[in-house]
Amino acid sequence: MAVQRSDAELARDARSGSEAAYRELVARYATPAVNFTCRLVHDRALAEDLAQEGFLRVYQRLHTYDPERKFSSWFFQVLRNVTIDYLRVNRLPTASLDALQEEGHHIAAVDRESASPEELAERGELASAIGAALSRVRPEYREVVVLRYQEGLTQPEIAEILGLPSGTVKTYLHRARKELAEILTGQGWGRVPAEPTAGKTV
Amino acid sequence: MNSDTIRDRNMERKQLDAWLKAEQSGEDDAADAALGHLFAEVPKVQPRSVFVEQAVVTAWRWRARHRWLIAGAWTAAAVLVVGAAATAVFASPLLGRSLVKAIAFLSGHTVPWLIAYGSVALHGWLTLGHVGAVIAAALITPGRVAAVVGVELLGIAAFYALHRIASAERLGDAQV
Numbered sequence: 001m002a003v004q005r006s007d008a009e010l011a012r013d014a015r016s017g018s019e020a021a022y023r024e025l026v027a028r029y030a031t032p033a034v035n036f037t038c039r040l041v042h043d044r045a046l047a048e049d050l051a052q053e054g055f056l057r058v059y060q061r062l063h064t065y066d067p068e069r070k071f072s073s074w075f076f077q078v079l080r081n082v083t084i085d086y087l088r089v090n091r092l093p094t095a096s097l098d099a100l101q102e103e104g105h106h107i108a109a110v111d112r113e114s115a116s117p118e119e120l121a122e123r124g125e126l127a128s129a130i131g132a133a134l135s136r137v138r139p140e141y142r143e144v145v146v147l148r149y150q151e152g153l154t155q156p157e158i159a160e161i162l163g164l165p166s167g168t169v170k171t172y173l174h175r176a177r178k179e180l181a182e183i184l185t186g187q188g189w190g191r192v193p194a195e196p197t198a199g200k201t202v
Numbered sequence: 203m204n205s206d207t208i209r210d211r212n213m214e215r216k217q218l219d220a221w222l223k224a225e226q227s228g229e230d231d232a233a234d235a236a237l238g239h240l241f242a243e244v245p246k247v248q249p250r251s252v253f254v255e256q257a258v259v260t261a262w263r264w265r266a267r268h269r270w271l272i273a274g275a276w277t278a279a280a281v282l283v284v285g286a287a288a289t290a291v292f293a294s295p296l297l298g299r300s301l302v303k304a305i306a307f308l309s310g311h312t313v314p315w316l317i318a319y320g321s322v323a324l325h326g327w328l329t330l331g332h333v334g335a336v337i338a339a340a341l342i343t344p345g346r347v348a349a350v351v352g353v354e355l356l357g358i359a360a361f362y363a364l365h366r367i368a369s370a371e372r373l374g375d376a377q378v
């Protein structure tokens with residue numbers, strides 16, 4: 001039985017010139033990378049381009065990677081820098097609430113594309129609603145939410161990626177959850193339907 | 203709709219309610235865990251199937267270019283070093299002789315001229331100084347100085363008188 005090699009081992013081998021190791025590393029992080037960038041830029045094609053750029057920069061800087069650090073933290077830090085650099089140069093227009101709602105639907109549509117109809121039927125609309133609500137949350141909160149709840153990173157790891165104090169990340173998560181809850185309850189989610197009173201004895 | 207689907211939906215609903223309840227009551231850890239469970243159901247945006255291949259090809263192309271660049275830089279550096287060493291070994295006696303000859307030629311032709319021009323200029327200034335001193339000695343006597351001062355005082359007085367007359371005329375015109 002083949003033992004799965006760690007990210008650090010793959011990074012070391014890729015740096016030594018192993019194409020297979022680099023391929024494995026890309027395969028592991030392709031979905032998280034595209035998902036993360038897409039949540040920030042709201043454009044799937046652009047997200048893929050930025051993720052490609054991110055992977056190239058990761059490869060170019062493999063010699064700076066410290067194997068003592070968690071690879072995912074270092075990877076997301078590089079990827080985020082690529083995305084932020086792009087957003088700085090090509091400022092995305094400020095979106096109105098309606099536009100944001102449309103973007104939300106767009107993201108939901110993207111989410112739907114990646115799942116089979118059976119899966120969607122099983123999930124219902126809640127997952128899509130959460131995905132759409134996420135796109136309406138402030139960008140600095142959104143990246144924290146994606147890293148925490150979709151990539152499963154801890155608060156200190158997120159703090160390291162974003163270059164923020166751990167307390168700030170905790171505050172961002174708290175506020176992001178509040179915003180998400182407000183958006184979803186505003187759309188009618190989480191409201192317990194009233195029990196039918198007929199037949200009840202008083 | 204089968205029973206598994208209904209059970210999944212009920213589970214989702216329960217998780218949503220648990221999260222919103224924890225959020226309302228301010229239980230941070232519980233809300234964090236509950237939202238984590240809910241997000242497990244949110245599908246991630248997937249890359250296209252060619253994404254991995256494209257990333258690998260891009261990186262390997264860059265690697266090949268980078269290696270060529272480094273090899274080229276090393277070759278250029280080696281050529282420069284070898285060329286400089288060869289020049290030093292084979293051409294330095296010739297170059298050295300030519301350099302010394304050039305310096306000797308230039309200094310032999312330019313230094314006497316510079317000294318000659320410097321002497322002429324110095325003589326010129328000294329002569330001018332002498333002439334000035336002679337003229338000053340001839341002109342400056344007590345009587346001549348007194349005469350010059352007298353003429354200057356007379357001129358100032360005349361200028362003052364003219365100024366007064368002109369002022370009086372302007373005043374008279376104004377009064378009319």
